[in-house]
Amino acid sequence: MPKQAFGWSDAETDQLVRGKRSGIAIVGFGYIGTVIGAVLADRGWPVTGIDVRQHIVDEINRGVTSVREPGLDELVHNNVQAGRLRATTDFDAITDNDFIIVTVGTPLGPGFEPIVDDIAAAAREVGRRLQAGHLVTLKSTVPPGSTQTLVQPILEEISGLQAGVDFGLAFCPERLAEGRAIRDLLSIPVVVGAVEERSARACSTLWRHTLGVESVVVDNPRTAEMIKLADNLWIDLNIALANELAKVCDRLDVDVLQVIDGANTLPKVNHNVNILMPSMGVGGYCLTKDPWFVDHLGHSLGVELAIPRTSRTVNDTMPRYTFELLKRLLEEHGKALETSRVAVLGIAFKNDTGDCRLTPTKFAVELLEQSGCQLVVHDPWVTDEEARTVTRIPLTEDIESAVKDADALVFFTGHRQFKQIPLIRLAELAGPGCVFLDGRNSFDPAEVRAAGMIYKGIGR
Template sequence: MISMSKLEKLLKERGPIKKIGVLGMGYVGIPAAVLFADAPCFEKVLGFQRNSKSSGYKIEMLNRGESPLKGEEPGLEELIGKVVKAGKFECTPDFSRISELDAVTLAIQTPFANPKDLEPDFSALIDGIRNVGKYLKPGMLVVLESTITPGTTEGMAKQILEEESGLKAGEDFALAHAPERVMVGRLLKNIREHDRIVGGIDEASTKRAVELYSPVLTVGQVIPMSATAAEVTKTAENTFRDLQIAAINQLALYCEAMGINVYDVRTGVDSLKGEGITRAVLWPGAGVGGHCLTKDTYHLERGVKIGRGELDYPEGADSIYVLARKVNDFMPAHMYNLTVAALERLGKKMDGSKVAMLGWAFIKDSDDARNTPSEPYRDLCLKAGASVMVHDPYVVNYPGVEISDNLEEVVRNADAIVVLAGHSAYSSLKADWAKKVSAKANPVIIDGRNVIEPDEFIGKGFVYKGIGRGDKNSHKIK
């Protein structure tokens, strides 16, 4: 007969998970907390939020049953109201209440302190882990949901929890990583329906974490693995998407050089399907933004550097993942180069030209401007002496950048109109209107998202250049 480990005995004595805490009341923590609270098998969920100047307002809002998240989130506010009214969810700034719980999850962002040196800023996460460690009791489960460098759960997190609590992970408490996989705009749906990756530092920890997440899944299944494998899964899935985008961006640059249309090539490549074969490709564009794709490659790379084994890899060769990041980071510079080349065809320079930038958010019809590729493009234009105006129908404020929602005001007297975001509003841009407002005989238009019809603009005297449009980029000027 196999004897039970110390941790298994502690978990058995504690019984099923009834009380749960979620640290971090943001895009991940809020929906996760209220879904736990809505599950009949759980008795109570506490959402932990610091009573700070910037975020303290969330506590009262949540306790009134209101959502502090902006934007459309189907069903979220109703669910918050429901679980608050039922007395199953409460938001608190009192971290000592962690000691009341059976399980605690941490959903705290892990940005980079400085994108140039690629060192992650784990300060907020470390504070959260320390708070949990201070009030940790034997038999509890701790789960990190933040995207982290592979090795963090079994390394830094385990070490801090043990130091703060005087307890031992895998013996006195369970520890796991279960990364979030959500998109803004469909938070509840994603948590319920996406498969959940769950990785404990040992079998007992994994089993306990599976018990925590299973009740909130409707369509999704739990996929158990080790903690480090779970960390790699999360960073790798975003790294792969970044790689796919880089592949089509590089192909677009090749097609420009060869004088052909990347969208024709894409349609051809994408058509091969069936019998298990697929060549599905993504879309080229003016650059990649957001909180995840711009950093998760570097978490994966750091995981290899701090890992246990030796990496066997072609000597002197770049990581294809880091190279993909470089290609995607180059796209705003390529947009700038297209703008310079188009102006040169008219005998103009960037210095003294007016550039109308259309789009500050990095994603279509959204206000999310985190790590937007529009920013490096704007910086290059300003450095070259251009005057720049920015239009976006969704982004209201951005530090240090004036953004207008008046398209006519932005386009007025512009030498170059540059589409950087694929917002629906830009698909209806008309050549006659844009030429009249720009008041130029030959205005420049640069399309970074393939939203306009080149021939319409070329026919009206525009100098057109588009990403991947080698078939049009050297057209005769009308």
């Protein structure tokens, strides 16, 4: 029987969490659900992942995951073996657990509006099994207001129970970044906004004690929901700033990284200026949609916002900009793109992940395909199935075959494997006069040039 996560004194909640005497159900076992589930299980919790996709559930129960994230395979394997982690499509599993965490997707609709259908569906399933003492924590990124105007009424109506009286309810945004998800989960402070104090305390106790991270408790779920969007809007806008600086630096023949490093030494209030890195594009499941959530929110409140549209528009120009850089670079060295052999290295949206959702590389690869050049594509993190969402060209399995006789090496990601192969070896394989386009500014230009290749980065 569940021990109940909500409604106890602080000392009892503390004991419950420290003793890991109850279980955690995670509804939505995709990227975020799997990372959180594996980490919580590794910290000793019995974790049950609940998902509507049977193949995801089957994979987990075999001890494997298709989520490509450093260290995750091992965590999933070990914790399934140890009997602490399992998955199911049966929502009845909710009843055996005291902590219920919701991590279903919240995609963008065709009109750039947030789609919260999966949140509503998950809330209905949770509501049917809700018992007094449960603590429900929503972690999906949602439009501000969703916890209390969408989730709470569904839970209360279906269960006949009251939030903050019979069961706990909190919003606790997930703030990890792909490619460093496990590290982030174990280090970034959690933000908690709950419907009342006891829910907030139970929620922050769970995360603080289990992960050893600080918790920041804010007034209500709406504030926590807004914090998540503010973070991602800041990141997207800041990258847009770096990208526009890079475009100017390209014309000035100035290294944008030196500009940014220098600019970032300026103290401003409590922190330094902190301009992020330019790149061939911004992608993935969060930065491409969360600014639109803010835009939509402003619109619904009668506030016309300029920033979300601007950051999205600027960042969306980068794949074409990078493609044009390559074309020009080849021309400057006496080659035409359409008769060149081009090796694209990395198609995931980010370094050291295999996630191709909304990857900016898709647009750049499409332009390369249309150019008629001889294209080879290699990405050690991406599965063949995921690669087919980006390009119809089958992945070349090893980097050496991909690079052989190439006129241009185009690094759309800076995966760690790409830095393990000596530059001199890449130059040998590619042959003389090879162009090296560093789409993530991950390499040292002097080292690339010393190896005999023609270096170009984004803004450098």
